[in-house]
Amino acid sequence: MANLSKANLLDKDIRKLPIQNKRYIKAVGNPKELYIFVYPSGNKTFMLKFNEKYTKINAFRENLYSVAEARRDAIKILKELESGKDINTIMGKDEKYLYKNLFNTYIKQKLKNGISQSYIA
Structure with a gap:
């Protein structure tokens, strides 16, 4: 109630x-x-x-x-x-464009291109 x-x-x-x-x-x-x-x-x-x-x-x-x-x-x-x-x-809002998801996508791309973990940290 x-x-x-x-x-x-x-x-x-x-x-x-x-x-x-x-x-x-x-x-x-x-x-x-x-x-x-x-x-x-x-x-x-x-x-x-x-x-x-x-x-x-x-x-x-x-x-x-x-x-x-x-x-x-x-x-x-x-x-x-x-x-x-x-x-x-x-509510069906596209989470693809949330800041945290864009940031994580960017970091994944940088890791693929050979950027070191210490640089990311």
């Missing part, structure tokens, strides 16, 4: 959210980490808050992507995070 929220928005509630001059955040609820960002352009995007950072799940689109689907996806992501997976892996 730790992941329950007092807020529990439905599709009709999200449709009624007013557009303002600045982006604002509203808790969707169940799980408590699920939020919706409402932008001045009128876009409404579901976000998952994990480790004080927000990760985009998908945009709210009437009859295409609903609150129920966002909840299902959020719960699936949270279960994978609890099992020890990395958020970038779960």
Whole structure:
């Protein structure tokens, strides 16, 4: 029961959210980490808050992507995070271009070309 929220928005509630001059955040609820960002352009995007950072799940689109689907996806992501997976892996972000992976690739290339271990250290 730790992941329950007092807020529990439905599709009709999200449709009624007013557009303002600045982006604002509203808790969707169940799980408590699920939020919706409402932008001045009128876009409404579901976000998952994990480790004080927000990760985009998908945009709210009437009859295409609903609150129920966002909840299902959020719960699936949270279960994978609890099992020890990395958020970038779960969200399908290309880890090839993370700094640590680029660095490791660079070092492997240098080792192939005959650079000494003492130089790398």
